[in-house]
Amino acid sequence: MGWLGPAEIEALRLSLRVSFWATLVTLPFGIFVAYALARWRFPGRQVLNGLVHLPLILPPVVTGYLLLLTFGIQGPLGGPLAELGIVFAFRWTGAALAAGIMAFPLMVRAIRLSIEAVDPKLEQAGATLGASRLMVFGTVTLPMILPGIIAGSILAFAKAMGEFGATITFVSNIPGQTQTLPSAVYAFLQVPAGEAAATRLVIISIVIAMSALLLSEYVGRRVAKRVAGS
Amino acid sequence: MGWLGPAEIEALRLSLRVSFWATLVTLPFGIFVAYALARWRFPGRQVLNGLVHLPLILPPVVTGYLLLLTFGIQGPLGGPLAELGIVFAFRWTGAALAAGIMAFPLMVRAIRLSIEAVDPKLEQAGATLGASRLMVFGTVTLPMILPGIIAGSILAFAKAMGEFGATITFVSNIPGQTQTLPSAVYAFLQVPAGEAAATRLVIISIVIAMSALLLSEYVGRRVAKRVAGS
Amino acid sequence: AAASLKTALDEIAAGYEDTTRHEVTISYAASSVLARQIQAGAPADLIISANEDWMDVLQGEDLIEVASRVDLLGNGLVLIGAQDTEPTEIAVGLDLITRLNGGYLAMALVDAVPAGIYGKAALQNLGLWNDVEGQIAQTDNVRAALALVATGAAPLGIVYRSDAIAEDRVGVIGTIPEKFHPAIIYPAALTISSGPEALSFLTYLQGDEAQAEFLRQGFSLPEG
Amino acid sequence: MSLSIRLQHQLSDLALDLDFDAPSGVTVLFGRSGSGKTTVVNAVAGLLRPAAGRVAVDDWVLFDTGQGIWLPPHRRRLGYIFQEGRLFPHLTVRQNLNYGRWFAPRGARRESPDRVIEMLGIGHLLDRRPAMLSGGEKQRVAIGRALLASPRLILADEPLAALDDARKAEILPYFERLRDEVSVPILYVTHSAAEVARLATSVVALQAGRVVRHGPASEVLADPSVAPAGVRAVGAVLQVRVAAHHDDGLSELEAGGERLFLPRIPHRIGDELRIRIPAQEVILSSRRPEGLSALNVLSGQVDTIRAGEGPGAIVSVRTPAGMVLARVTRRSVAALGLRQGSPCYAVIKTVALAPQDVGGRVVAP
């Protein structure tokens, strides 16, 4: 990558790291919430559903601002967490948090749809064979929704790679810490003659996201084949 | 809504109009592309898939800029379309275009997942009963994926309601034409003491998007009930 | 620092690092974002804003060292058009409407973004505001306004001089005389949590080497 | 109308390679689980594209790899009753039933929906969705859906397996009617000996993807060496006329001057019928039996004696009523000294002639 400056390579690596962790850490939550929304009826279900979708609806800047207020050093959650050693403010972890939250609705929607497509009769069959609810989930539901999980994760990863508004508002644009590819693109776009550099970074984003997409298609197809067996 | 100024009501109405049309007009394309990706194998399938996801990956500003280059008055598509009387530049239609394109990947993903969950054996059964491919689609596949279509549409609508970066870059912010709620929110956030007004608008966005969500849950559940019959 | 300073500041910071072996980390974002982050306790030492209002807010909340506040830079507004447009003098009675020819005037948000606010003031002072008010395409930042003109979407635009001179695809029709708008100031200040190196960098920014670079990028130095 | 089928196809570990002509009427595909029956039916339906082959109804070619003809499934005008039902979950029973009718060409022969609904006993289910049906109810709706599509070819993959005997007995006549009156060719997969015996015009026995026996039902059924439907299905068919209905619940039939009694049947006096007499149920006697509870005794001569595998033999006895088959042990053949031409008596229990074995009309293959 001779045509990338060290700062750009830095941004690329950071973006990958942020998106990777954002996806990985939100995944269990995403699966849990999707399952709860798909299969359980509980009071507050619609509230949860609304909350999950919030980042999609709000302008990213607003989400970032809310994150800043909540998870900032002086925020109601940021303070206590900081005492536990978990600091989000102006760290790459914060960028991951922002990206994860922005990507969360996409992930949940995808997984939820695939859970809803699983025939409860198969889950029942698992139960009669002695598998507890959790076991049924692990051995029947989870494998059958793998295509949805992969789809949801890649969608989330792609979204995280492209996330910008909430991230820059929450954790700013600090090279090496929070300057992800999109932030770098933004910075380049703010100055004269930055277009060339911005274009370069955009192309990198595209290449990475497309590779992830292709990979997910490939894996998803193989898994779907296994699941459908045809 | 006494506590909303006329400009804000204008922005609200415009946002609703833009999101509604963005969703409605992209829907047939979304269904078609989702079907093609789910059920057909053709050369360029992965390219199409990548293209669809592009707006998700790119920073919205970049998407907006590309739209400007393509659909601007002097763009390769904008020019010819303008001669046909279809002008996007600085019109609400352009805002709808931007919103639609930004929301497209979400819509396609949701619909595609639900198409993939339809058992091809039922489509085969339709075929043996004399229904052509198109008829099978209309009478078997389409009704069965309605929950996915509703989910995808609401997701797209919500995304369209929150879209800002691509819109303002492509068609800027012209009150009454392209000043949607998020643009207004952004503007308020740029100035000190704009928070109160921004909060007001954000709450409106949330209420609207949540209502859409609730409605979609309700309709989706009813449809799913019909489809699953249980 | 304000995002529009990126090119210049990157150069200057590199020079500073070479001479002092101190490391400088710069985060570029919109002035409003930077101000809010400092409000929320961002670990910043020095802030360079494109917006005096936000600096006033921070000062009001005692988040910056009042003594260190300086007006670091200035800038000018220009009216731009397509590459080949004829330069004109900008004065009261400018035939802006004719030149727009039904098209839009690209500006940053006229009530929110500094460039837009200055531009609106200029238009008001030029007595043009009421005429063009309905024909303004506002963008979230100056660069986007510049892009509208550069791509031909808008025939005219009002942007910073520093942005206009580097864009080949637009031509400067004329600089808006400073008397028509409030002085465009980039204030800088140390935050209350700043360390000693921050002061040295702020001082360096005001040195000759740095100022020459700023001038090269189209900024001006504040009067006085 | 006749159906000709030639197929070559390789499945994971089954090589399908068969070639047979099915005369008009019901062709029963018979074979063990996994022998390829459903695969053949799918190929005829166009749901599976075989490597090579040809399927035609008379000169209407459904596909022919040689000529490159391939009619898509929806152009084949089929009534396919799937082994697993495949009802449309989003449609009500009524809509499921009507589905095929929407697409049937205007001029097509139409079944009366009311008649089909009544016969299948699904009138009270019309507004339900499939998820609210029992297993047997689903299958009945699936049968109705296929029949109402005005098909030119019916494919039935174990259509009655999920149904109880009483319901089977009600639906079987309908297939018979299709076979006899409407002359729609029917390709019928079943494991049930009674269904084979009752419906089959011809039987194709499959084994591991190949045809091991193929012929008119009466021949295949009378052949103890193959007995694709199990030896219990071997039997003879007699042409009879209803002579009288008696007060004690018996009907009297006349055949070649002989009288036969069986439990009351619904036909009118004078009706011509064919009844199947399972070889299983016939006892032979070397002298006229007396004091026996069996009311039906036909005298005749032994025509042939065919020993099958195992201890049994099938003895054909020529009687005035027609040829009767009896399944007896080889030991009895020896004990009674039976050989070709021996006079003997065929004893048939009245109750053994169940209404199930009486068909309105049995078309000779």
Next chain:
Amino acid sequence: MSLSIRLQHQLSDLALDLDFDAPSGVTVLFGRSGSGKTTVVNAVAGLLRPAAGRVAVDDWVLFDTGQGIWLPPHRRRLGYIFQEGRLFPHLTVRQNLNYGRWFAPRGARRESPDRVIEMLGIGHLLDRRPAMLSGGEKQRVAIGRALLASPRLILADEPLAALDDARKAEILPYFERLRDEVSVPILYVTHSAAEVARLATSVVALQAGRVVRHGPASEVLADPSVAPAGVRAVGAVLQVRVAAHHDDGLSELEAGGERLFLPRIPHRIGDELRIRIPAQEVILSSRRPEGLSALNVLSGQVDTIRAGEGPGAIVSVRTPAGMVLARVTRRSVAALGLRQGSPCYAVIKTVALAPQDVGGRVVAP
């Protein structure tokens, strides 16, 4: 072990209201399509929560609305063979088979997988996925999966309907073994008279959600007035001993000093068996028959004569071998002058005693 079931539940247009005790062994639920059989089985499995009721295996309560007990399905230790298979599509056949074993408690009685796989004839399918199986193969895997879960209660909803006769004949003994040796209670839904006759310890006849007849299989089967499995299933059960195997393919049995011949059975000489003699297959004679092809003649006296509906009657004949039932016409009863105490001869065709009707051991209810 005995299973007691009491249920009240309202379905769309079926009111389920039943109460019966099933003794250990196989309880067959019998009834027309839509009569509520699957619903009952689902309630026992815990897949449906009935409005009121109680289900218990001995004193192990699965649920009791009165006491507020509700064991979730996975704690009920069931082997449920579903009417529609319900194999896990994402698992191979082998994994499907092993599924229940993963969750079986350590100490549970374990079936040998090899034995089950061999019996079901699915050894060559182990690495396939369900989508690549034929209908019958799927059902066999489903049976195997349930059996290998070490269940304390087996629920079988028409498990053999999709299988061919030969396969049925292979699998039936396995259910018999479960019933006789392992004493797992089995709730078995079937439409097949032969299965009822062969497996049922007790029979519960359902009609529109209610029990219309319930009793030991031998009683219900011997009662011509109900005949839930059709009159053809009525029959008697004799206790016999294998006396000899003959070269001509026949086996000789001994019962109370009388000899019976039937086609070769696999049991060893000296084995004690119970065989079912369908009433259908028995002819009565007032004098000792001679010159008949039937090898089995038992002399005895008429015990009871029960007229059913229709033209038939069931005559019980007390013979040295035990009680034998014969289904004859009322006309024959009159013609032969049969009344209680009349001496008579029961004639049973050798080939009518099919191996299908021979059980290793039939537990008296």
